[in-house]
Amino acid sequence: MADIYGTNGNDFLNGTSGDDNIFGLGGDDTLYGYEGQDTLLGGAGNDLLEGGYGNDVLNGGTGSDILRDIGGSDMYIFGVGSGIDTVQDWGWDVADVDTVVVGQGVTPSMLLVTQDWATNPGGLTLRLAHTNDQLVIQGFNSMEQIQFVDGTVWDAAAIQARMQQVQTGTAGTDYLSGGFQGDYLQGLGGDDHLWGNDGHDTLMGGTGNDMLQGGQGNDVLNGGSGNDQLQDMAGSDTYIFDMGSGIDTVQDWGGDVTDVDTVMVGPGVTPSTLFVTQDWATNPGGLTLRLAQSDDQLQIQGFNSIERIQFADGTVWDQAAIQARLQQSLTGTEGDDYLWGSAESNYMQGLGGNDSLSGNDGDDVLLGGAGNDYLDGGLGNDVYDGGAGNDGMYDFGGSDTYRWGGGSGQDTVSDTDFSMPGVLDTVEVQGATPNDVTVTRDWGVSPNAITLRLNATGDTLTIQDWFNPHGQIEEIRFADGTVWDQAAVLARLETTLTGTEGDDAFLYGSELADTIHGLGGNDSLNGQAGDDVLDGGAGADQMFGGSGDDTFIVDNAADVVTEFTGDGNDQVYTSVSFSLTGDADIETMILTGTASIDATGSSTNNTVIGNSGNNTLDGGLGSDLLQGGEGHDVYVVDNVGDSVAENLNEGIDRVQSSVTYSLGANIEHLTLIGSAAINGTGNELDNLLAGNSAANILTGGAGNDTYIVGAGDVVVEGLNEGMDLVQSDASFVLSDHVEDLTLTGTGAINGTGNSLNNVLLGNVAANVLDGAAGADSLTGGQGDDTYVVDNVGDTVTEAANEGFDTVQSNITYTLGTNVENLTLSGSSAINGTGNSLDNVLTGNSAANVLTGGAGNDTYVIGVGDSVVEAAGGGTDTVHSALTYTLGANVENLTLTGSSAINGTGNSLSNVLAGNSAANVLTGGAGNDTYVVGAGDSVVESNNNGTDTVQSSVTWTLGSNLENLTLVGSAAINGTGNSLNNVLTGNSANNVLNASGGADTLRGGLGNDAINGGSGSDTYLFGRGEGQDLVQDSGGSADRVAYDAGINPLDLVISRQANDLRLSIHGSTDYVTVQNWYTSSSNRTETIQAGNGQVLLSTQVDQLIQAMASFSQQTGLTWDQAIDQQPQQVQNILAANWQ
Incomplete structure (x- = not known):
């Protein structure tokens, strides 16, 4: 038999033709047994085990494993911790007996046999009642029996009978x-x-x-x-x-x-x-x-x-x-009630208010509820529960039961039996053990009574005449089964010592168990030996326990408790926020009342117990036990030996830890504090796990967990462990099994999902949201966001007025509401559709169909792309890096890149812009604009609109082009053609040459030379446009026209040799009409001011002479006269300007 071992990585292990033991160990392993009777153990990880032929044993170990066999009587191991395994048994020999062997810890009553046609059609699924482990068996009849460790065996009929x-x-x-x-x-x-x-x-x-x-x-x-x-x-x-x-x-x-x-x-x-x-x-x-x-x-x-x-x-x-046992029910109101029972058994509830309940005869139950109630059971075996408030309970016969516990208030019992035989009266103490109750006898107040006191809450039950035989309660019973008889009560009696309302300097106890009350003032209490109770009362008190197991009652934050090492097992009960002194050897501190107060332990090992309010419990130094209550509690952990105890359904609680920590049962939140690189682990609840400023590893559990992370943090979540959310203020990629991501803060950070169906939310900045595989929901914020779409199930949500946003998609996609831009990615032939906004639609390297909408859209296209634009769908632009002809309803074309490509317009008024190479731009029937550079050529047919060339280089208008505008800041020149041209210069010094048409020329900024040619031309000039030279050689209706705001009073006209100079008063701007005095053909027939007044060329010299005469008479230059005697100047101008 061969033993074959893998590693902790992903292994591929093959057996021999004989019997093998194959161990996958860690990693996602593949194990093949082949022939022989093999034992395959996958170990940790998601493994594939295939037994082959022979009677094999397959045990996937932990993880989600596939257990497969094709022949023989095989055994499949399943138990606690197996994970979700799948069995595929393809053996069809009727003699084979395939068995599921259920491991330790599982009895027949804990195994459920279920069938779900939606997830495993025709098969069955074994589930454990107490864990999430499952064994999915494909094919109902593929498994002949199920065997348990206790010897129980279910055959096929038994399996069928248990099917649910x-x-x-x-x-x-x-x-x-x-x-x-x-x-x-x-x-x-x-x-x-x-x-x-x-x-x-x-x-x-x-x-x-x-x-x-x-x-x-x-x-x-x-x-x-x-x-x-x-x-x-x-x-x-x-x-x-x-x-x-x-x-x-x-x-x-x-x-x-x-x-x-x-x-x-x-x-x-x-x-x-x-x-x-x-x-x-x-x-x-x-x-x-x-x-x-x-x-x-x-x-x-x-x-x-x-x-x-x-x-x-x-x-x-x-x-x-x-x-x-049937009782008649009588119920009061929330006010003050008087309830009178019958001679039968009654069940009486006073509810709120100060109530009076009388049971009379019968075995009655009297429940006072809230308020200070009077309860009288009368004869019979009665049950009393005063509820909250200070209640009086009175009985005159029968074996009665008095229920009392935390929250009962200050109650009194008077039970008079007159030595009736067989009577057994009982006090049932609710929710407390004998150690929680103190028995006292106050000689100064009521010498025949005893008082039971709950140490934790201060509630009391005073039993009147307990020392008289006819008034004694025979038994005191506790929830743990302990019973005190008369002897036990006597053994626990404590002596009471009471101070004054002033400052009591020395209240000393005895060697016995003492109860010392300081009352008002700043008191000093010393219990000495014995198990003492020290209650300083009002004021800032000093309390010294001494030897023995002492109890301290604290009601002032300035109280001081002193207890030395070895002085017993001591407790502090406090109704205010309280901190122990540094080395006070107090074993237990308990918060009382319902107020939200806090407690801090000492340097020793403390047990700190909260109340029903919202408490912050800090054990201080040492290995401490912190136990909260019903409120929303905070536990401060600073020692690996600290432990936290929280009961079920007791608020939403948080641990703040400066050490690596794993949440215990019933605690919801964990916040790592400090700056150390520590880790945090959740539990089965819906946890909130927050890292600190360092790099943390946060591990969730079975609940719907929320992780608050930053840079460097790692989130670990197992399969099928709830719907989980990461909140991150740094760029973050979701790890396996985490569903949702929300970006926080104001930084421009990014979020990436995983293979699940993720929900990704951006913050107020510019984010990149990439759901990765899965049908994801992506929602941006106020920034300019980018959404990466790769699944037809992906959804993008963007609110109005929240930046300029882009979808990057490798599938055919239509932009949703409020998203401006779409970029197709990948290399597939997919399509993109815009919306009603001004969209930028960009194709990928394949052939795309880009469809715009109602807005002013921009299409960035490549080889094979087509653009679809409806009539009236805005003013649209195509950006193309290859030769392109505009389709219907698209207005503008911009050539991109550096290749010598060409662009052709359509019947609309197009803007055709070339790139940095030599382009041929061909317009159509509309009023087209050509944006050209060096090497470009423009093709325009006759009668195809009024067209304009915008050139950044020296340019001469070709045929059928009307207008030329020089752009940029270079000193370049422009030349018209035989049509009526509009020639406009740029900000530099330009030379503009018109031809035979009736042309309009403006030099613009800079000192320009302007030649109108032979037609009747118009030369435009305005403030700040420099010192232009006009060369006019023909035409019968030439004119110099000034912009609005330049009136006759603003013009200074003078002869400069053979030229006429038209200066603008108060500036260095002027127009020189060259050779005005050489030939009448060089003159403009009119000079037009900004207000529409005209000076004829035949009146120019007359005006110049009038100006000279006025200057001679006044001694003022014409510029000075305009400033000093404007009215006289206006009179002269009015005689010449029309």
């Missing part, structure tokens, strides 16, 4: 319906509706207010928590009732006299704590089961519909026993 159709709800409201066979229906959370129908069904409501209907068969109905409706029609049914069940209602409509319907009471309830009551006002004809220790009720409609009540201790009440 399992249905499991969700955390929300579910509707689950069983079939004709036995079903196991689990509602989980929410208000669920469960119908068992036929068969022997088990219905588990879970949390929420559920409706359970068993139907036919002998059914078990357990509503769980919440107020549930439990209904059944036939069969011997069982209804589960326990503490925490809520207020449930049973409606059992079965009429078969042979049926035996049972209420099964949970382990927390004994016969003495279950009351059978009848209230015709609320449940006529029925009965109501009530618990002494909680508000839970089971309302049974129809008195005779339940045949028996069964307790966990084996006690069974039949209908006669139920009838014998």
Whole structure:
């Protein structure tokens, strides 16, 4: 026999033709046994085990494994920790007997045989009742038997007989319906509706207010928590009732006299704590089961519909026993009530207010509720519970029971039996052990009474005349079963010493167990030896315990407790936030009351216990035990020896730890503090795990966990462990089995999903959200976000006015609302569609169809791409790196790259822009604009609109082109053609040459030379446009035209040799008309001011002479005259300008 071992990595191991033992160890391994009788052990990881021929044993170990065999009588090992394994047994020999061997820790009652056609059609699934492990067997008849370690064997018939159709709800409201066979229906959370129908069904409501209907068969109905409706029609049914069940209602409509319907009471309830009551006002004809220790009720409609009540201790009440215990219910109001019972047994509830309850005869239950109540049971064996408030309980005969515990207030009992024989009166102490109760006798106040005091809460029960035989309570019983008789009480009596309302300097106890009350003032208390109780009262008190197990009552944050090492097992009860001094050897500190207060331990090992408020518990140095209560508590952990205890359903609690820590049971949140690289681990609840400023490893559990992470943090989550969320203020990639990611903070960070269906949320900055594999939901924020889409199930959500966003998709995609841009990725021939916004649609390397929408869209295309644009769909632009002709309804084309490619427009008014190479741009019927550079050529047909060339190089208009605009800042030139051109310069010094048409020329900024040619031309000029030279050689209607705001008063006209200069007053700008005085053909026929006034060329010299005469008369230059005598200047101008 060969032994073959793998490694902790991913191994591929082959057996021999003989018998083999193959061990995969760690990693995702593949094991082949081949021939022989082989034993294959996968170990950790997700393994594939194939036995081959022979009688093989396959054990996948942990992880999700595939166990496969093709022949022989094979054994498949399954148990706790196996994970979710799949069996594929393809052997068809009828003589083969294939067996599932169930491991240690699993009994037949814990193994469920289920069938789910949706997930494993034709097969069966074995589930464990107490774990999430499963064995998925493909093919129902492929497994002949199931064998347990206790020797039990199920054959095929037994397997079939146990087959249940399992249905499991969700955390929300579910509707689950069983079939004709036995079903196991689990509602989980929410208000669920469960119908068992036929068969022997088990219905588990879970949390929420559920409706359970068993139907036919002998059914078990357990509503769980919440107020549930439990209904059944036939069969011997069982209804589960326990503490925490809520207020449930049973409606059992079965009429078969042979049926035996049972209420099964949970382990927390004994016969003495279950009351059978009848209230015709609320449940006529029925009965109501009530618990002494909680508000839970089971309302049974129809008195005779339940045949028996069964307790966990084996006690069974039949209908006669139920009838014998029936009590009539009387209920008060929230005000002050007076309730008077009958001579029969009564169940009386005072509720709120200061109530007076009188039971009279019969065995009565008197529940005072809130308020200061008076309870008088009269004769009979009565049960008293004063509830909250300071209550008085009085009885005159019978064996009576007085219930008292935390929150009861300051109660008093007066029980007078006059030595009646057989009487046994009892005090039942709720929720406390003997160590929690102190017994005192105060000689100065009531010498014949004893007082029971709860150390943790301060509640008291004073038993009047206890030292008189007729007033004594015979027994004091505790929840742990301890019973104090008279001797036990006497042995525990303590001496009481009381100070004054002033400052008591020295209150010393004795060598016995003392109770010392300081009362008011700043007191000094010293217990000396013995187990003492020290209560300083009001004021800042000094309390010294001495030897013995001492108890300190603290009610002032300035109180000081002193206890030395070896001085006993000591406790502090505090109703205020309190910190022990550095080395105080106090073993236990307990917070009292309901206020949200805090506690800090000392340098020794402390136990710190919270109250029902929201507490912060810090044990200080040492290995401490921190135990919270019902509130939302915070535990500060700073030592690997610290431990935290929290009960179920006691608030949302958080551990703040400066050391590596794993959450214990019932604690929801973990926050790592400090700056050390430590780690945190959650539990099965919905945890919130937050890292500190270092690199942390955060490991969740079975719940829906939230991780708050930063740079360097690692999240570890197992398979099928809830719906989990990472909140990160740094770029983050989701690890396996984590569903959702939310980016936080204001940094431009990115988020990446995994193979699951992820939900990714961005922050206010520009994020890249990539869901990776799976159908993901991607939601950005206010920044310019990028969404990576790779699955048809991916969804992108973007709100209005939240940046300019881009989808990068490797599948055909249509932009959703409020997303501007789409970029196709990959190399597949996919398509992209825009929306109503101004989109940028970019293709990939394949042939794409890009379809725009109503906005002004931009298409970035390549080889084989086509653009689809509807009429009226905005002003659109194609960016192309190859020769391209615009399709219908697309206005503009921009050539990109550096290749010598060409662009062609359509019938619209196009803007055609070349790239850095030599391009041929061909327009169409519209008014086209050509953006050109060096080497470009423009092709325009006759009568195809009014077209414009925008050039960054010296350019001459070709045929059929009307306008030329020089762009950029280089000193370049422009030349027109025979058409009526508009020539415009740039910001540099340009030369503009028109030809034979009626041209319009503007030099723009810079000192330009402008030649209008032979037509009737217009030269435009404005402020700041430099010193231009106009060369006019023909035409009969040439003019220099000034921009608005330049009026005749702003112009200074002068002769400069043979030229005419037109200067703008107050600036260096002017126009020089060259050779004005050489020939009339060189003159412009008019000069037009910005206000529309015209100066004819024939009036120029007349105006110049008038200006010279005025200057001679006044001694002012014309510029000075404009500033100093504008009205006289206006008179001269008016005589010449028209």
